[in-house]
Amino acid sequence: MQTHNRGGAIVPGADIAVRTEELSKLYGTREALVGLDLTVPAGQVFGFLGPNGAGKTTTIGILCTLLRPTLGHAWVAGAHVAREAGRVRRRIGVVFQEQTLDQDLTAMESMRMQAELYGLPGPAARAASTALLDLMGLADRAGHVVRTLSGGTRRRLEIARALVHGPRVLFLDEPTTGLDPQTRAAVREHLRLLCREHGITVFLTTHHLEEAEHCDRIAIIDDGELVAEGSPGELKAVIGADLVTLRTDDDERVAEAVRRLFGVATVTGPGGVRLRAPDGAALVPRLCAELTVPIHSVTVAPPTLDDVFLHHTGRTIR
Incomplete structure (x- = not known):
């Protein structure tokens, strides 16, 4: 009141x-x-x-x-x-x-x-x-x-x-x-x-x-x-997608293949190839089946508050 x-x-x-x-x-x-x-x-x-x-x-x-x-x-x-x-x-x-x-x-x-x-x-x-x-x-x-x-x-x-x-x-x-x-x-x-x-x-x-x-x-x-x-849940729901990170033998080739085969934007850096997907866990088997470059590791992480800060400000809080 x-x-x-x-x-x-x-x-x-x-x-x-x-x-x-x-x-x-x-x-x-x-x-x-x-x-x-x-x-x-x-x-x-x-x-x-x-x-x-x-x-x-x-x-x-x-x-x-x-x-x-x-x-x-x-x-x-x-x-x-x-x-x-x-x-x-x-x-x-x-x-x-x-x-x-x-x-x-x-x-x-x-x-x-x-x-x-x-x-x-x-x-x-x-x-x-x-x-x-x-x-x-x-x-x-x-x-x-x-x-x-x-x-x-x-x-x-x-x-x-x-x-x-x-x-x-x-x-x-x-x-x-x-x-x-x-x-x-x-x-x-x-x-x-x-x-x-x-x-x-x-x-x-x-x-x-x-x-x-x-x-x-x-x-x-x-x-x-x-x-x-x-x-916290409401703020992270704005991001709405998991972060999938791949480490491979050739990150540039993998990034290009992911964009071509799955229509998903990618970012390549020292940590590997990163991409966002609504259900990252479900996408991983498809990535492993379709990509021809050897994959060393795949991690899937849900949205974080740091992602929320990045989304709203263009930089991380760390």
């Missing part, structure tokens, strides 16, 4: 966690963000995907009230980021890319200090801190000093700390940068649990394609502009 304010702008209802309208940010004459229109449903893991310098950190800075937009409007948890900054700050949690934990405090002391900053009374602070450490799998680390914790454990502690005051939206700026694959997977699972069992909306920025694959919805940004938005 949505309402309108006296200026005519749409104010998101409870089912919308984040909404922007024509949101723009200029640094001098440089456009860091250009007319961003974004809608993030409540209770989902939302990924903001783009390369470094695309405008992700500028966007999250505006949504967290750390930056003022040059033009446009944004609402977070029903509050306007410019006119109601105090309400926004009480309704959000933020985990920055750079670690902000005090190295000399224990995990529980970090939680209690954050709770005090938000004015939680002692009993409520203790209860929330204990529950959140348990939720993030850190109950056995409560008395450990931060400097003794691993990078992944510190990241989970930062997430727990950002939730101690009960925010409705959790902002994470590149939350798994520098973590190993196993720890990244553990962090993702805890974020999924927050949405599923606690109704919290998670808004994360990332340039990791694998991380974006696990989001409910994704918005892809490049050079400050939104280029695509949807679920």
Whole structure:
């Protein structure tokens, strides 16, 4: 449900966690963000995907009230980021890319200090801190000093700390940068649990394609502009074809034969002959039967988010 304010702008209802309208940010004459229109449903893991310098950190800075937009409007948890900054700050949690934990405090002391900053009374602070450490799998680390914790454990502690005051939206700026694959997977699972069992909306920025694959919805940004938005499946469906790669004795001859016999465009490079087909697995037996040049290997890969980025921008995100 949505309402309108006296200026005519749409104010998101409870089912919308984040909404922007024509949101723009200029640094001098440089456009860091250009007319961003974004809608993030409540209770989902939302990924903001783009390369470094695309405008992700500028966007999250505006949504967290750390930056003022040059033009446009944004609402977070029903509050306007410019006119109601105090309400926004009480309704959000933020985990920055750079670690902000005090190295000399224990995990529980970090939680209690954050709770005090938000004015939680002692009993409520203790209860929330204990529950959140348990939720993030850190109950056995409560008395450990931060400097003794691993990078992944510190990241989970930062997430727990950002939730101690009960925010409705959790902002994470590149939350798994520098973590190993196993720890990244553990962090993702805890974020999924927050949405599923606690109704919290998670808004994360990332340039990791694998991380974006696990989001409910994704918005892809490049050079400050939104280029695509949807679920991972919806975005990849736009490509609609598998990538078939052949390594042969004579890639140029094979590429020409594929174009002639199957009417399919090909690209030849150091990795072999590449072509797109709606059902790559079904095409492979026909390729092997029709081509006379010896084939050393054939791989079939479904569309990826990197393919989606290439489709919309003309370059890969890697």
